Amino acid sequence: MKTMEIEEAAQFIKVHPITLSEMARRGEIPAAKPGKKWVFIDVDLVEWLRSNYKAQASVSDSTERSNACHFSNAKTHETGGSKLLPPTESEYKKQLGLK
Numbered sequence: 001m002k003t004m005e006i007e008e009a010a011q012f013i014k015v016h017p018i019t020l021s022e023m024a025r026r027g028e029i030p031a032a033k034p035g036k037k038w039v040f041i042d043v044d045l046v047e048w049l050r051s052n053y054k055a056q057a058s059v060s061d062s063t064e065r066s067n068a069c070h071f072s073n074a075k076t077h078e079t080g081g082s083k084l085l086p087p088t089e090s091e092y093k094k095q096l097g098l099k
Helices: 006-015 015-027 042-063 089-096
Strands: none
Touching: 006 015, 006 042
8 A cells, every 4th residue: 555645646537737736636536635635545435436337338438429430430529509390392392382
C-alpha cells in the first residue's frame, strides 16, 4: 500500500490535479486531508477505478443509439431534426387545389 499526493494520484488516474482535488472535496473519490494536502491510497484509487467500469459503460450505453455508424462499427449519438415524414404528392396537390 502506497500513499500519493494530488499530482501523483492525478497522474495515476489520468485526470488533472485540479479536477481530482474537486472530486476529493465533493467526496466523489476516496481521499483524506490530514493537514493542508489531500492524501490518496493507491489501492483505494484502483478500487474506485474498477467500481466505475460498469457505471461508465451503462451511462454510455444509455446515451448512444444501437445503430452503428455507416462508416465504422462505432455507435452514434442521436442528433436533432424532425421525425415528421415529408408530405406526399397527393397532399401537395390537395393543398394547391389541383386534381
